[in-house]
Amino acid sequence: MMTARTEAVAIPALIITQLDSRDIALWLCGDEASDPETAVAIARLPWSVVLSDRSDEGFLSGLEVPEPINDPLVRRRGLLHIVDTDPADVLLPPRHLAVLLLNGRNGQRRTGLTAVTRRLTMLQELRKQSVRQLVVVVTGGFAIPEGLTDLWEDGYRTMVTFVTDDPVAGEVIDQWRTEHPISSVALVAASPQQFAEAIQREYLRGRDGSLVVRMRDEKGDMRLVDVGRIDDPQRPVLSSFDLIGIDALTPILPDDLAASEVERFFADPAASWRPYAAGLPWERDPQAWEKLSSRLRMLDRLGVEANRILYVSTEPGAGATTFVRDLGWRAAAAGYPTLVARRNPASPSGLEVSGLLTRLISADSTQPGVSRLYEVPCVLIFDQGDWAGRHYEFLNFVREIARSGRRVCIVLPMGPQVGIDILSDSRFVELAILSHRIEEPDVQRLGRHLNRFLAPHNSARTTQEWYAFFNASAVQNTRGVAAFWIVLSFWLQRQVDLNETVESRVYRAFRDQTDDVELKSALLRIAAFSSVREPLPDELLPDTEGWPIADRVEDSRKELGVLGLIRVRGETDRYWAMAHSLLGRFVINGLFNDYATREALGFAKATTSEHLRQHVYRNREIRLPC
Structure with a gap:
């Protein structure tokens, strides 16, 4: 500054x-x-x-x-x-x-x-x-x-x-x-x-508004299509989605990733497509891509009747965001236009998305020598919180796309408990199951894979360090909430000590790494919203007479890296969130168990951690669905 x-x-x-x-x-x-x-x-x-x-x-x-x-x-x-x-x-x-x-x-x-x-x-x-x-x-x-x-x-x-x-x-x-x-x-x-x-x-300079995507034709051959003009400039669907363009699909070597890009990937896997182009995500389930590509080929043959929702059963913080984004990158590289939902509270309707897909297909059919009878299948990638608590809205979204005649596969992470309404619906197909459990033989393979990206920056871990991390963080040894993949991202950034749990490290950062009461109040509100997978709008940050509180949060992100603070941008609104809902819960639970700090912040009357979270909402006269 x-x-x-x-x-x-x-x-x-x-x-x-x-x-x-x-x-x-x-x-x-x-x-x-x-x-x-x-x-x-x-x-x-x-x-x-x-x-x-x-x-x-x-x-x-x-x-x-x-x-x-x-x-x-x-x-x-x-x-x-x-x-x-x-x-x-x-x-x-x-x-x-x-x-x-x-x-x-x-x-x-x-x-x-x-x-x-x-x-x-x-x-x-x-x-x-x-x-x-x-x-x-x-x-x-x-x-x-x-x-x-x-x-x-x-x-x-x-x-x-x-x-x-x-x-x-x-x-x-x-x-x-x-x-x-x-x-x-x-x-x-x-x-x-x-x-x-x-x-x-x-x-x-260099901002001509072009967006080129890779599309396959009926023979499986690839061609490049400029789709930079398919969106409505006043009501843009692409403000809520990333349409993966050719610039993101150029393969790069592990050595080509800067140290800052590797660290940023572990802090926020949605920040850039370059780590995916380098192959940084570890392949958790090799069969997942085969299942997705098989469904896309079936959709190619059978048409809209084969539209399916491929769901991933996942525990919170088990790496579902990285997993589905990696699948999205592979689909785009294979010539299937892929839309990946951004962190944006404003979700477009199925009608708006189907309209965009129609214009996208039309942009392809205007190319010389392209058959208008062929329609390439598309892929929609969502994150776990995008449709949480809105199951019937999601089904309506799916029906609107199917009614438009567009061929679409939707990939959607869900919680570990899948309801009977999903299991009995033929449109839903299980793609993979993600958890924090990892077997000991996988540790060495994981370590070898990630060391390819860490070694060029002199931050590779030895085999002994990987096994020490496994012994301290494996699910059967974790005290409290299982969070292997969250701990992994912080451990690789050297933000946690294996002698303490990630819960205590996250709460300690909230409690001890700032003496600014206004900033601490803002972090608490961000944590309360993030614990239910909702970003906090800037206008709900605490009032301040000094430097804007949103800027102070931004300035503190590096020192408070273990809190996983993420900036979310809409068209006109700005939001703050934490990278995982678990991080918000760790802050709320830690504060509830720390009576002295809780009393100092004015929440002494809270009787449970859930009651504390509601107190935080009530301070701004708001209430979120639980």
Whole structure:
């Protein structure tokens, strides 16, 4: 984190990165008589939200010029919507770019109760966005926007970057910093026109919006199909799924994985496809891929009547996410288009998914020499929590896809106890059974496999170390909840000691590795939500007068690595979660058994760990299904 003002002419790399994740907002202010085309060019980039003090006719006319639906910027941020009233009164699509006119349109009053209300609600919308950075572009003479000062005095905190070519800007910013507590402010010393040209050039480089997938034909031959334009830019299905493209399917050698990529895989197996391309996941059940490929061949022959749900019975934390993602990668490599569900609370309907698959197949049939009669089977990969507690919604999802005529195999992890309604349904076929139990002969094979990826970074484990780990972590020797595969990921990252259980290590990290009471409260809420496989929205994090609590959680992720904190991004919302539901349970159970800490945090009246979890929910007047 920056601790002082810095001056730069080039576009900071962080701005480009945050434009990709849409974690950055824009504020346009200053002289309305300046070039409107420059302001329009800057505003059209994929910001989280745009606030504008200017509302001159040239600027608004430029924003209202229709954009091609297949423009790379439109596909990344949706269509642009001008808002000149309370944003809460405007219904916008899931993916959009809102330009909030702080002063309304020309002709609207800029004083009076209506104008004040409009401005305050728009500033509140900025607060709700939870952006990591705010870029303030000032044309003409430099001045700090009055609204920004009001926001800061009201407790709003984020990184701020000013863009201006006014030579007195540095002195004004320094004076502002002495009057307001701000720890991170930057100055890009460039005119708005120079900034617009540079940021457009940097951002659009290599971002043409193309997505190429591998598809097989009726003869089994492979071809590449560009499907970058099949999604609706305003209601994108692919915001909830990864469509595995050819870039993720290029095989790489174990030596090609950086140490950070190996460590990140063990912390979050959904972070990247490169470890799968290198073969890092250990093959738990060699017959699982044979069963899936056999079902896909059957689906190829028989059509939609052979659509099946291949379920994996798994204990919590037994590696189901890695297992099904590896199967998804193999299916995509074999030429079957594969959609892998992202961690996203908003699930598209079966109708939306079937529509996307129809457009995907149509994109293939437009290739020269391709028969329109052949339809390649597709694969949908879900995680265990995606449909938890929503069995009938899932069945409706499956029926909508079947009704559309699309040929689809769905791979879905379930809990270890499978209900009679699933066992008696011919559409469900057992694919594999995963548990924390591993036999001693497998330990050496597991060790040899993983050492191929650890050795290039001087972190390979000896045979004796692997057997010591097995003896300390095997199910029959585990004290408490079985968590062999969770312990393995932390052990390989050297985050746990084999002399203590993973439960105690996780709780100790929560209790001892931070003295920040607000951060500890945030971690507890994340744990409570994660224990029932739900991510925590940023707006339910505890209120704070200091640096934004979401940023403080982000800054603490490395030190609190054993908690498995994961950032989840929706189109406009941001969430926090833990990598496994068990980690949330370890924190809740550990706190319940630690009366002194529980009393200090205000939960002394909790009578059970479940009662404690409900107390955590009640603090924000919310309740999740158990």
